[in-house]
Structure formats: structure tokens, C-alpha cells
Amino acid sequence: MDSHFITYATDILGDTQYGLSGSEIARYSTEFAVKYNVAIPYGTYPFPKSLPNKRTALRSNVEKFAGEQQFQFIFWLCELPQLKEQESIKTLKLRLLTNYGKQYGMINIPNSSIVEETYHWLNGYPKASEKYNEGLTKFEANLFERSSIDDIRLSFELVVKQILKNDKSLENQISEVGSKLKEKDVSPELRNMYVKLMDYFTKYQNTYVKHDDRVNKNEIEYIIELTSLMMKFLIKTLG
Known part of the structure; x- marks a missing residue:
């Protein structure tokens, strides 16, 4: 996946006011890291004080996955109950599917x-x-x-x-x-x-x-x- 899109996605998902908390980022990242057997830099919380913010932690974790794994991870996060009804998340999900949905088999067009x-x-x-x-x-x-x-x-x-x-x-x-x-x-x-x-x-x-x-x-x-x-x-x- 494009690095700019990953930054865009993780900025929304890790938004200070409406996004995931630091502990959620660590927990969900670890869950996917175990699923795909991928080593991630920030799987425990609290994060190191040297880290600028939790969005950076999420982006760094996402970047460790392969393209389709990145897609699946971001899509899964968009579907979380605490996030999915937010307009910014709906827009993110739409752009994710528009850019990568056909490539990764998530868009099956009618007829x-x-x-x-x-x-x-x-x-x-x-x-x-x-x-x-x-x-x-x-x-x-x-x-x-x-x-x-x-x-x-x-x-x-x-x-x-x-x-x-x-x-x-x-x-x-x-x-x-x-x-x-x-x-x-x-x-x-x-x-x-x-x-x-x-x-x-x-x-x-x-x-x-x-x-x-x-x-x-x-x-x-x-x-x-x-x-x-x-x-x-x-x-x-x-x-």
C-alpha cells in the first residue's frame, strides 16, 4: 500500500479525540502481528516517551505488514464498533475500498x-x-x-x-x-x-x-x- 495512504489512515484511526487509544493500538496491533507472524515495534503500552504520538506507533506497526495484510488490518479497524459510525471512518473505509478493494478481492461488482x-x-x-x-x-x-x-x-x-x-x-x-x-x-x-x-x-x-x-x-x-x-x-x- 502507498505510504501516504497509510499515513492518512493511521492519522484518522489514531486521532486524539475520536480514534483509538494507545492501549487499543497496542492490543489490536499485537493481535494482527500474532495472526500473520509479523514482528512489530510497538506491541505494548505505554509507548516509549521518545515516540511523538500514538499515531506514529500505529503507522510504524502497520508498515511492518505486507500490502494485503495492511489492507485487512486497516479495514478491520474501520469496522470496530467504537469507530465504524464516525463520518471520518466511513470516508476512510470508502477510500480504502476505492483504492485497493478490487486489488484485494473486497469489491465484487454487481452483475x-x-x-x-x-x-x-x-x-x-x-x-x-x-x-x-x-x-x-x-x-x-x-x-x-x-x-x-x-x-x-x-x-x-x-x-x-x-x-x-x-x-x-x-x-x-x-x-x-x-x-x-x-x-x-x-x-x-x-x-x-x-x-x-x-x-x-x-x-x-x-x-x-x-x-x-x-x-x-x-x-x-x-x-x-x-x-x-x-x-x-x-x-x-x-x-
Whole structure:
């Protein structure tokens, strides 16, 4: 894992006011050291007076583990009951999963055939790809669920903006998308279906996500997959 990320993570986990105590850092570090048979510098408390602070102790301990072990240790600490509901910890967990979740098998995207194909088609759309990945990570981590489909919506909007070379909001792109599909000889039935889906999609977002924070969890995966298919079709047809 990147050293800067480890510093960021241990600063939050060892925060003086909201983070782990020195004795907890020693105890949990020792528990993982025994699990992985790793020698750590600060496994007992109190720490030496020469040590600047408990965050330094935690960082020094984490640095002794291998990459996946570091990931597992930080993730496990984020799940501790005394920490997991804090907003700073939720943000840390999200960034941990965003940066390393797929690498270490912690992110299993829904309906992988659809989503993996969409990742491929988003290669030429870096901003949209970034938001798409953020939305999927939030969904898989059960974090910021309203925000997860808002990220997916923004990804779709960024794709449309790049294809049509303008800066309009998604709801103001519908008629132009229909015109472009017509230029590409897309059948009237499919063209009308796509335009109607865009219309309903933007109305759903504005009603249940964008303003009122009323998200039915059973609908989130469907919205992700539907948006993925819509983006994929648009990129293949107009991109």
C-alpha cells in the first residue's frame, strides 16, 4: 500500500479525540502481528516517551505488514464498533475500498458481465469512469447509498456531455440524444425507448435521490445496471 495512504489512515484511526487509544493500538496491533507472524515495534503500552504520538506507533506497526495484510488490518479497524459510525471512518473505509478493494478481492461488482463491459467502454471517458467506480464502490461497501446512484447518474451525464460536446444537465440533453440516434439510423422504436428511459431516469433521480434522499435499497442495483446499459449503448452508437 502507498505510504501516504497509510499515513492518512493511521492519522484518522489514531486521532486524539475520536480514534483509538494507545492501549487499543497496542492490543489490536499485537493481535494482527500474532495472526500473520509479523514482528512489530510497538506491541505494548505505554509507548516509549521518545515516540511523538500514538499515531506514529500505529503507522510504524502497520508498515511492518505486507500490502494485503495492511489492507485487512486497516479495514478491520474501520469496522470496530467504537469507530465504524464516525463520518471520518466511513470516508476512510470508502477510500480504502476505492483504492485497493478490487486489488484485494473486497469489491465484487454487481452483475459483473454488464459492469465489466461498461468499464471497458468508459476507457475513453476518464471523468465518467472515476465517478462510475466511486458509485459502485459505495454500493458494494454499503456506504453513502444515496450518493452511490448519484455518482452513477453523474457518470452518465459526463458521458453525454463528452459525446455531445456541451455542458448541459442530463435532463436537458434528452431531445438532442434522440436527434443524434436518429442520425445514426437507430430504429424509431429503440430510439423512442431510449429517450423515454432517459426521461424517466432523470425524473427518478430528481424525485428520490437528488433532493429528498429517499432511496429504496431494493432499487439501487437495478438503477446501476440500467444506467450501465444506457451508457454502453450510447458510447457504442455515438461515441
